[in-house]
Amino acid sequence: MKGYAGRILRIDLGTGHVEKQTLPEPMAAAYIGGRGFVARLIWDELPAGIDPFDPKNLFIVATGPLTGHLLPASGKTHFGCKSPATGGYADSNLGGHFGPALKYAGYDAMVLTGVAADQSLLVIDDDSVSLHPAGRLWGMGALSLEQKLKADYGEDFQILTIGPAGENRVRFACISHDFGRQAGRTGIGAVLGSKNIKAVLVRGSQSLEAHDPDAFFEAGKRAFAAIREKPGFLGWTPEGTAGITNWVNEVGAFPTRNFQTSISEHYATINGKAVIERLKITDKGCFCCPTPCGKYGRAQTSLGEVRVEGPEFESIALLGGNCALQTIEDVAYANYLCDELGLDTISGGVVAAWAIECFERGILSQEQIGREVHFGDLASVAYLFDLIAHREGLGNLLAEGVKRAAETIGQGSMDFAIHVKGLEWSGYECRNAPGMMLSYLTADVGAHHNRSWVLGHDVVGSATDVHALITGGGEIRALPKARIGGQSKHVIASQHLRPLFDLLGTCRLQYMELGFQIEHYERLLRLCTGRSLAWKELLAISEKVWNLTRAISMREIADFGRAYDYPPLRLMNEPVPNGPNKGHCISRKEIDALLDEYYDARGWDRQGRPTPETLKRLGLEDVTKRLKR
């Protein structure tokens, strides 16, 4: 199969058995790669109903057919397992250079099972696969460890690391790579830690074959040129994802003080401009990326100086808005701490804000926490992150994630535990954004924005009365209440489109943000693999994967269904107290209407289960049979 490396590396960490399996052509044909491989391997090979920290849980790394080839932004790597955060399907991805290196070593995917007898590094050097002792490295920060391993093993190794949070099975521990790229969501870092693996190093020296190498090379060059000619290239690249901060705050969607409100008074000191003017040393891009959104910089704070990649928008939203840190330097410091400790900044920002609100309401005492904690105070946030990563004191409970922590603490704290399915909510407040709300509620991994992003439609599209917005000249003092109905078509389209790039192994930003044309992807895939797939056909495969991931969660969680698709009470019952969306919220009845419309449009029953007819239409008959059993 051209384009692919052609093998799956399987390692039983318990026995040390290593197998290099030929990549099954039917799987590549049906699921393309990346997230598609992750979903199919989990469905086929994960023993149903096990605990996420059971040695039999899988830790999967998968690339796409375009990963590692010389075309724009082809550096994506996907990870999957049973989620410690939700108990259901999990995947997360990162950019950087690991995926290309894995393919150059000869593997499209890697599947780890079992648990290493001792704390270890997994070292893959082309055909050589070995475990090296890591006992002395246990406890090290994820960034520091990568730096040390680069020095010890060589700069040409690409490295995944976990921090103390992953070692200690914090349910929102992430995987770090390239000094600032994280596969942050769903707790996959904790699964790697549960397997006694502190880092994975890979070096590859092999070539990838393409179906039509000369034409592929020329098409890749044209693709780079086409991206540079996009007007968005100049408008988007300088600030990267942080550039959206002003707009999100302006439209009243910026999570602030544990989602108590949706507008921040200090947004201008934590926005993209602040990143550029006060932190940035240099742009930093991933493999073959012409639009480097990473901003590597330094920050001097009351707690010391750090050097860090970012903060990107999500970290700004959850640390600067949700924890109310007032300056970009403080946000950068908290971002650095999460990266070094191996915590997801999104979940970390939600959990810390929940704990602070519990303290301010008198639900958690100073004695329980160990000190006072306050919104806007970097020392409070840093203290909580350190407790969580090391599972010390109250941190042992907070490390379980906001849903489990609130279930334990009670006293009404579940009402403002901001999550869906057990995964903490990312950077968009949705009490007047029904499409984005529906995106969060139905995202397969929990409340994550990267599966569907339709906030623009909520604010200016068909869901809202735009006449007032136009005649108002953009002075947003009060947005009208968004209409409920019609959102599912945008959400479903987005849920097929955005994760499609996760099958191909490329970054979606060039298409989504710059308008890089679909035709380039169709052409590049054809010249790379020899397969002619129209965009519509690729979207159909993405829809199949979407239904498969839903089926995985149905299999793994006994009562999984509609009840798992609701927001916390705060986002249904508490009107926004100020800002352009003052007075708005989306009621339970409206949520039900959104879900009904969505399930119907997907061909799911009203409990949110794909019907046998839908699974058959998508070529997932085997899934139907197994779910019935």
Next chain:
Amino acid sequence: MIRISLHLTPSLEDLLKDLPYRSVVDVPVGTSVRDLLKEAGIPTVAIAAILQGRTLISRDDALLEDTHLYLLAPVSGG
């Protein structure tokens, strides 16, 4: 009067596809970008960034001559 030509990114075109906006607008010298968009029938809140040539400009900047503006839609953060 000056003539302003507006160019929309594909994601912005998608957002505004149901609106009868105009992409070429004649306005008096000194018109702000904000008023230009109002005249064009484009909700300002739909726009995350505005480029004039290679320069990012704000909604409150005044337009002094015939020009082309590139309008970028809001996009998700990472």
